[in-house]
Structures are given as C-alpha cells and as structure tokens.
Amino acid sequence: xxxxxxxxxxxxxxxxxxxxxxxxxxxxxxxxxxxxxxxxxxxxxxxxxxxxxxxxxxxxxxxxxxxxxxxxxxxxxxxxxxxxxxxxxxxxxxxxxxxxxxxxxxxxxxxxxxxxxxxxxxxxxxxxxxxxxxxxxxxxxxxxxxxxxxxxxxxxxx
Amino acid sequence: xxxxxxxxxxxxxxxxxxxxxxxxxxxxxxxxxxxxxxxxxxxxxxxxxxxxxxxxxxxxxxxxxxxxxxxxxxxxxxxxxxxxxxxxxxxxxxxxxxxxxxxxxxxxxxxxxxxxxxxxxxxxxxxxxxxxxxxxxxxxxxxxxxxxxxxxxxxxxx
DNA sequence: ACGATTTCGACAACCACGTTGACGATCGTA
DNA sequence: TACGATCGTCAACGTGGTTGTCGAAATCGT
Numbered sequence: 001x002x003x004x005x006x007x008x009x010x011x012x013x014x015x016x017x018x019x020x021x022x023x024x025x026x027x028x029x030x031x032x033x034x035x036x037x038x039x040x041x042x043x044x045x046x047x048x049x050x051x052x053x054x055x056x057x058x059x060x061x062x063x064x065x066x067x068x069x070x071x072x073x074x075x076x077x078x079x080x081x082x083x084x085x086x087x088x089x090x091x092x093x094x095x096x097x098x099x100x101x102x103x104x105x106x107x108x109x110x111x112x113x114x115x116x117x118x119x120x121x122x123x124x125x126x127x128x129x130x131x132x133x134x135x136x137x138x139x140x141x142x143x144x145x146x147x148x149x150x151x152x153x154x155x156x157x158x
Numbered sequence: 159x160x161x162x163x164x165x166x167x168x169x170x171x172x173x174x175x176x177x178x179x180x181x182x183x184x185x186x187x188x189x190x191x192x193x194x195x196x197x198x199x200x201x202x203x204x205x206x207x208x209x210x211x212x213x214x215x216x217x218x219x220x221x222x223x224x225x226x227x228x229x230x231x232x233x234x235x236x237x238x239x240x241x242x243x244x245x246x247x248x249x250x251x252x253x254x255x256x257x258x259x260x261x262x263x264x265x266x267x268x269x270x271x272x273x274x275x276x277x278x279x280x281x282x283x284x285x286x287x288x289x290x291x292x293x294x295x296x297x298x299x300x301x302x303x304x305x306x307x308x309x310x311x312x313x314x315x316x
Numbered sequence: 317a318c319g320a321t322t323t324c325g326a327c328a329a330c331c332a333c334g335t336t337g338a339c340g341a342t343c344g345t346a
Numbered sequence: 347t348a349c350g351a352t353c354g355t356c357a358a359c360g361t362g363g364t365t366g367t368c369g370a371a372a373t374c375g376t
Contacts (some may be wrong), residue, residue, distance in 0.1 A: 009275060010271055010272075010273070010274025010276075010277060011207065011270075011271060011274055012294060013182065013274070013277075013278050013281070013290070013293075013294060014179055014183060014186075014274065015204075016180045016294055016297035016298060016301065017175050017176075017178045017179040017182065017297070018175075018179045019297065019301050020175045020297045020300060020301065021172055021175040022172065022175045022266075023173060023300070024172045028172075029164065045169075045206060046173075048231035049169065050214050058183065063238070101221060112169075113168055113169060114168075115168070116168025116169055116171070116172065117167060117168035118167065118168075119171075120167065120168045120171050123171070123300055124279075126299060126300055127165035127224070127296050127299060132171070132296075134232065134289070134292065135171075135174075135293055135296060136171060136174055136288050137171060137180045138290075138293060139177065139284060139293075140174060141284060141286055142281055142285065143174065143177050143178065143181065145209065
C-alpha cells in the first residue's frame with residue numbers, strides 16, 4: 001500500500017482517524033439513501049442537529065458550526081430547497097429569520113441518529129463495547145488536551 | 159455543547175474521529191508553517207507521499223488518491239506552482255508527463271512525517287503508548303471489516 | 317504496416333462549500 | 347431622535363472536486 005509507508009508511523013494515525021470517519025459517513029449515507037433521503041449530504045446531518053428542535057437563526061448556526069454566517073446561510077438555503085428546513089420571520093425582531101426543521105428534517109435527523117447508533121453497535125460487535133468506549137474516551141481526552149471545541153468544524157480552513 | 163446531544167450516542171463517535179483528525183492536521187500545519195512551509199495545505203502532505211520518491215503520473219496519482227485524473231492534475235499544477243513538484247517528459251512515452259518531487263517537496267514531506275511522529279508521541283504522552291496503539295489496531299480492524307482501502311480518500315464524494 | 321482502439325494530459329463547464337467585503341433594514345440605547 | 351450594533355443577503359473569489367471532450371501518442375489486430 002503505497003500511501004502507508006511503515007517507515008513513517010506518524011502518518012498512520014491521521015489516516016486511520018480519517019478512514020474511520022469516512023467509513024462511518026459513507027455507510028450512513030448509503031443507508032439514508034435507502035431510507036428515502038438520497039440527497040442528504042455528509043454535513044447535513046450535523047447541520048440539522050445544530051439547528052435543534054427549537055430552531056435558530058443563520059448567524060447563530062454559523063457560530064455554532066464554526067463557519068461564517070454567509071456559509072451557514074448558503075447551507076440553510078440548500079436544506080430549504082431540499083425540504084429539510086424552513087424559514088420564518090421572527091415576530092419580535094424583523095431582522096432575524098428563524099430557521100426551523102420541517103417534518104422531513106426531523107425524519108432525516110432521526111434516521112441519521114438511529115443509523116449512527118446501529119453503526120456504533122456494529123463497531124461494538126467487532127471490537128467489543130469496551131474498546132469502542134475506550135476509543136471515545138481517549139479521543140475526548142486528546143481533544144480536551146488540545147483545547148478544542150466539539151462543535152462541527154470548519155473542516156480544512158482556507 | 160449543543161452539537162453533542164447525549165441522547166444520540168451514535169453522533170459522538172464520528173464527531174470524535176473527525177475532531178481527532180482535524181486537531182492532528184491543524185497542529186501539523188501550524189508547525190509546518192513555522193518550519194518554512196506556510197503554503198502547504200492539508201491534503202498536500204498526502205499527495206506528496208502518494209507521489210513517492212520515484213515519481214508518478216497524474217493519472218496514476220489520481221487512482222492512487224481515489225479521485226479523477228483531472229482533479230489530480232489540478233492539484234499537481236498547484237504543487238508545481240508552489241515549488242513542491244516538477245513535471246518532466248517521459249522519454250519512453252510521449253503522452254505521459256512524469257511528476258516528481260523537488261528538493262522542497264522532499265523537505266516538506268520529511269517535515270510532515272516528522273511532525274506527525276511528534277504529534278503521535280504527544281498523544282502517547284497523554285494516553286500512554288498502549289492506548290494509542292490500541293486505537294490504531296481497532297481502527298485498522300473496523301477498516302478491514304469494512305473492506306476499505308487505506309489510500310487517501312476522495313473525502314466526501316459528490 | 318497500417319488502421320482501429322486505447323490511453324494520457326489538458327481544457328471547459330459546472331457544483332459544493334468555504335472565505336471577505338459591503339450594504340440596507342431593523343433594533344437598542346445614549 | 348439619531349447613532350451604532352446586529353441580521354440577512356449579495357457579490358466576488360478560492361479551492362477541491364466532478365463530467366465531458368478532444369488531440370496526440372502508443373498499442374493492438376489483421
């Protein structure tokens with residue numbers, strides 16, 4: 001395997017982390033596509049979760065996701081087009097536009113969560129529940145040690 | 159932490175995987191920037207490694223990275239502009255353009271590898287070497303179980 | 317040995333997702 | 347009431363992908 005030269009051990013860890021994440025995401029979307037959500041893209045699940053049950057605004061969503069309000073607004077646009085979100089005026093502040101999940105949005109989020117749960121169960125079946133929990137604990141530890149926020153990321157920044 | 163609802167345990171694992179990857183990558187590039195490679199972008203290290211010491215072609219690189227030859231070609235263009243790669247004609251096949259690392263390319267790759275190694279050491283210092291090795295083993299296991307290739311991915315596909 | 321097929325690299329158009337900067341409308345307050 | 351901060355949107359741009367097309371060069375089959 002040309003990309004995993006054993007003489008460079010440090011390269012392995014990030015690659016494996018990424019690979020683990022990707023397989024999870026790929027499996028999720030393969031499953032979601034079969035459950036009636038073929039157009040849901042990788043980040044959309046996180047976005048829906050960030051919107052939350054009570055709704056929010058584009059600006060708030062942006063800072064919650066760690067991206068600009070413009071980027072958040074664009075993503076909302078797309079999710080609105082796809083029927084997962086809807087916009088409404090805030091009666092108490094004419095500047096704000098509330099962003100809420102539609103029924104389809106709730107369905108997509110619920111299915112995402114449940115598919116993720118079964119994928120985690122699959123990992124547990126392969127590795128044993130203790131190992132999975134250990135991975136989560138360890139990652140939480142290094143994450144905390146690196147003073148990072150668990151919010152959904154800005155990916156690879158520009 | 160709004161994005162990590164404990165009622166949805168499945169969401170945690172992918173988030174942590176991604177977060178771990180991202181902190182590694184961010185730390186790498188913060189360090190690389192200080193070592194004279196500020197314009198090296200997250201994927202460039204993987205691309206350089208995929209080029210390898212003997213050079214390759216754009217098409218070959220594309221399939222090695224799991225992206226189209228056009229995408230690989232564009233990335234090569236950028237790396238050539240930045241001085242990390244160079245193109246040369248293949249004397250045995252006038253269609254092929256060999257892609258090779260320059261001295262700067264080798265330097266960048268070597269530094270990436272060494273920074274990754276020290277980051278891994280830092281994880282070892284925090285978690286203990288056994289835990290880090292266990293994470294790698296476990297991820298390798300689920301990866302293998304999911305019959306996936308350890309090559310650098312096409313990220314989130316379209 | 318020569319024509320058909322395949323392969324390689326490049327070009328163009330496009331999409332997704334992010335960035336800054338600017339700007340009008342609206343709100344809160346001195 | 348007038349000013350400053352905030353919200354959403356528009357525009358321009360960068361980056362990393364995609365597909366389709368095409369000419370040039372190599373390979374293969376008769």
